[in-house]
Amino acid sequence: MTADKKPPKQQDNPASDADEQVMQLQQQLAELTEALQRERADAMNLRRRHDEQMASLKNVVKANVVRELLPVIDNFERALKHVPEALQGNDYVKGVQGIVTQFEKTIAELGVERIKTVGEPFDPRFHEAVQMEDGDGAQEVVSDELQAGYRIGDDVIRHAMVKVRMQ
Numbered sequence: 001m002t003a004d005k006k007p008p009k010q011q012d013n014p015a016s017d018a019d020e021q022v023m024q025l026q027q028q029l030a031e032l033t034e035a036l037q038r039e040r041a042d043a044m045n046l047r048r049r050h051d052e053q054m055a056s057l058k059n060v061v062k063a064n065v066v067r068e069l070l071p072v073i074d075n076f077e078r079a080l081k082h083v084p085e086a087l088q089g090n091d092y093v094k095g096v097q098g099i100v101t102q103f104e105k106t107i108a109e110l111g112v113e114r115i116k117t118v119g120e121p122f123d124p125r126f127h128e129a130v131q132m133e134d135g136d137g138a139q140e141v142v143s144d145e146l147q148a149g150y151r152i153g154d155d156v157i158r159h160a161m162v163k164v165r166m167q
Helices: 014-081 091-109
Strands: 112-114 127-133 140-147 150-152 155-158 160-166
Touching (some): 014 155, 091 112, 127 140
């Protein structure tokens, strides 16, 4: 016998190799499917966050625009409170009242609400008390509105300036 002679080679089972390849491919498929599902979930979360941020940004822009316009409407309302008796039915005064009504309708369409004041319990989240009146009760109630407040949902654009009385 010569040293060049090698031991007989074991023959591989072709069926077992095919089964092993199928298992590896199935494992790869499962891993890729899982990775794809994670990527889809990430993309959906990203889209949702983007939509939420855009809605929030729209509210901030609306609030800023309304905040800039509020002094104008305040002045119109002050002017209407001081109309002389002789001019109460005047067309000019009716026109100014129409402007105030149109403004209120327009900001309501934007989702802006006027904060309720007179007769409501004092709430520092929405009201700014600038004057306190004595009373005989234990609860603080808004007795007069000095300047209207506005909000979008729970976000306050401007606090209502109010007088508060104990009731």
